[in-house]
Amino acid sequence: xxxxxxxxRPATRRGAxxxxxxxxxxxASGPAWGQTVTTLPLPGGPGERDLTDAxxxxxxxxxxxxxxxxxxxxxxxxxxxxxxxxxxxFVRWHWAVIPTDxxxxxYSLSVHGHVAKPLTLSLxxxxxxxxxxxxxxxxxxxxxRGYFQPRVAGGEWSxxxxxxxxxxxxxLKDVLDLAGVKPGAVRVRxxxxxxxxxxxxxxxxxxxxxxxARDGEVLIAYGMNGAQMPLLNGFPIRLxxxxxxxxxxxxxxxxxxxxxxxxxxxxxxxxxxxxxxxGANIRPGETxxxxxxxxxxxxxxxxxxxxxxATVRAGEDTPVRGxxxxxxxxxxxxxxxTDGGMSWKPAELGRDEGKYGFRQWSTSLRAPAGNLxxxxxxxxxxxxxxxxxxxxxxxxxxxNVIETTQLRAVKAS
Amino acid sequence: MSKFLHAxxxxxxxxxxxxxxxxxPIRHVGIRTSATAEAxxxxxxxxxxxxxxxxxxxxxxxxxxxxxxxxNNNCLVCHSAGMVLNQPAMSETAWADxxxxxxxxxxxxVSDQDxxxxxxxxTKLKGIGSPPP
Numbered sequence: 034x035x036x037x038x039x040x041x042r043p044a045t046r047r048g049a050x051x052x053x054x055x056x057x058x059x060x061a062s063g064p065a066w067g068q069t070v071t072t073l074p075l076p077g078g079p080g081e082r083d084l085t086d087a088x089x090x091x092x093x094x095x096x097x098x099x100x101x102x103x104x105x106x107x108x109x110x111x112x113x114x115x116x117x118x119x120x121x122x123f124v125r126w127h128w129a130v131i132p133t134d135x136x137x138x139x140y141s142l143s144v145h146g147h148v149a150k151p152l153t154l155s156l157x158x159x160x161x162x163x164x165x166x167x168x169x170x171x172x173x174x175x176x177x178r179g180y181f182q183p184r185v186a187g188g189e190w191s192x193x194x195x196x197x198x199x200x201x202x203x204x205l206k207d208v209l210d211l212a213g214v215k216p217g218a219v220r221v222r223x224x225x226x227x228x229x230x231x232x233x234x235x236x237x238x239x240x241x242x243x244x245x246a247r248d249g250e251v252l253i254a255y256g257m258n259g260a261q262m263p264l265l266n267g268f269p270i271r272l273x274x275x276x277x278x279x280x281x282x283x284x285x286x287x288x289x290x291x292x293x294x295x296x297x298x299x300x301x302x303x304x305x306x307x308x309x310x311x312g313a314n315i316r317p318g319e320t321x322x323x324x325x326x327x328x329x330x331x332x333x334x335x336x337x338x339x340x341x342x343a344t345v346r347a348g349e350d351t352p353v354r355g356x357x358x359x360x361x362x363x364x365x366x367x368x369x370x371t372d373g374g375m376s377w378k379p380a381e382l383g384r385d386e387g388k389y390g391f392r393q394w395s396t397s398l399r400a401p402a403g404n405l406x407x408x409x410x411x412x413x414x415x416x417x418x419x420x421x422x423x424x425x426x427x428x429x430x431x432x433n434v435i436e437t438t439q440l441r442a443v444k445a446s
Numbered sequence: 447m448s449k450f451l452h453a454x455x456x457x458x459x460x461x462x463x464x465x466x467x468x469x470x471p472i473r474h475v476g477i478r479t480s481a482t483a484e485a486x487x488x489x490x491x492x493x494x495x496x497x498x499x500x501x502x503x504x505x506x507x508x509x510x511x512x513x514x515x516x517x518n519n520n521c522l523v524c525h526s527a528g529m530v531l532n533q534p535a536m537s538e539t540a541w542a543d544x545x546x547x548x549x550x551x552x553x554x555x556v557s558d559q560d561x562x563x564x565x566x567x568x569t570k571l572k573g574i575g576s577p578p579p
Binding site for chain 2: 078088099134230260
């Protein structure tokens with residue numbers, strides 16, 4: 034089956050689904066039009082979530098929290114192509130004081146700290162710098178947290194706190210060079226327009242090593258899939274840190290501060306820490322493990338056209354497709370297993386839109402009548418592979434276990 | 447408490463105040479296929495347009511019961527109820543950790559007495575062993 038290598042806007046999606054349905058595929062059933070509640074299959078619940086159209090510049094999203102906004106992408110969106118539409122891209126803010134009136138003529142970005150020439154740049158000045166484009170997955174550190182067992186506190190996401198976009202912007206390096214980083218610089222710290230309700234609560238700030246900040250891949254983006262980004266996704270500019278978790282992708286970026294020492298701010302030293310173990314994995318209840326700031330993403334893959342419990346026709350070829358991403362590098366292979374991981378069959382990879390983005394894959398399977406568990410596994414170009422067993426840590430970070438979808442193959446009547 | 451709540455003006459209806467214009471239609475297909483962060487291109491960049499929106503507010507409060515006033519009065523200042531109600535069942539210790547984190551780390555101005563009441567409320571509503579609502 035050809036890849037759905039393009040976007041199906043809502044107006045055309047129904048027709049496309051009908052076509053696929055005619056091919057005998059049991060389709061991933063998303064929320065029907067007009068449906069206002071969905072149920073996420075989180076172990077132990079509660080899984081019921083409202084679907085909301087109430088957020089400006091956003092389509093129908095899974096409501097995790099109204100204020101500060103946390104909106105999840107309905108999973109069927111990921112079957113529509115490798116780029117996640119801006120209006121369906123997930124949203125996650127830490128603090129409730131979010132500027133909602135952004136004037137593009139007066140907005141400015143301050144570059145300060147350990148630099149030769151502190152700068153205040155207008156959007157016009159930023160946009161006059163050399164422009165680059167890059168596809169990259171933006172994924173919440175806690176994507177899929179709701180599937181941790183034992184369960185942990187936090188945003189109880191299903192798998193939709195991620196998205197892939199083509200980001201357009203300028204290199205952070207070029208902006209830092211304009212200001213002239215002084216010798217002895219160690220970190221670069223980023224902050225945006227959001228503020229805590231309680232004034233002495235810790236302002237949200239994240240930092241990168243100076244060498245990472247100057248690697249030429251970290252971007253200041255003003256474009257998302259060819260348009261300006263929704264305010265809730267960081268308008269007018271946000272940081273893009275390819276291959277790293279979303280916590281570093283500071284939204285509504287207005288401050289870049291070069292530090293000549295370590296960053297001792299709460300969001301680096303206390304929050305967003307992972308156990309310093311392979312896969313950020315520890316035993317539940319285990320203590321005394323050293324921690325480090327969360328950093329590079331790890332590979333993941335998902336079936337997108339067949340939902341859990343779907344029925345397929347026994348003895349007939351069933352198209353299976355989905356998305357994968359390599360995490361901090363590209364996808365080398367996507368393999369499927371229908372025998373509990375004893376043997377694996379490679380899927381065909383779709384067009385490479387860039388190593389940091391989603392990669393579509395497709396294959397087909399044929400099964401005798403009965404229950405069928407389909408496992409999908411991504412191996413990235415560093416050779417890192419999704420694990421068979423889920424990781425666990427108290428913050429619910431970095432889940433990337435091999436996903437298993439239970440299907441039922443039935444004889445055609 | 448004067449430093450508290452620079453967000454009081456931050457409520458509003460579910461409407462967009464001014465149309466938040468997206469300058470261009472979404473062009474997913476046929477944007478350059480080279481995915482490199484190298485050389486800049488020469489075609490015209492986006493034109494950004496100012497945005498002024500209103501975010502929706504939540505009408506939801508915590509279910510009635512002993513302590514509901516304490517949790518409604520203290521917690522909804524900074525965040526809506528939904529994410530708390532979406533949490534799994536957790537032990538009293540885990541709920542106490544969450545409430546204390548809000549007070550000590552995120553500086554929520556909650557009295558010790560209210561904090562104890564809130565912990566008891568949450569443990570009753572969503573303690574280990576209590577059924578999901």
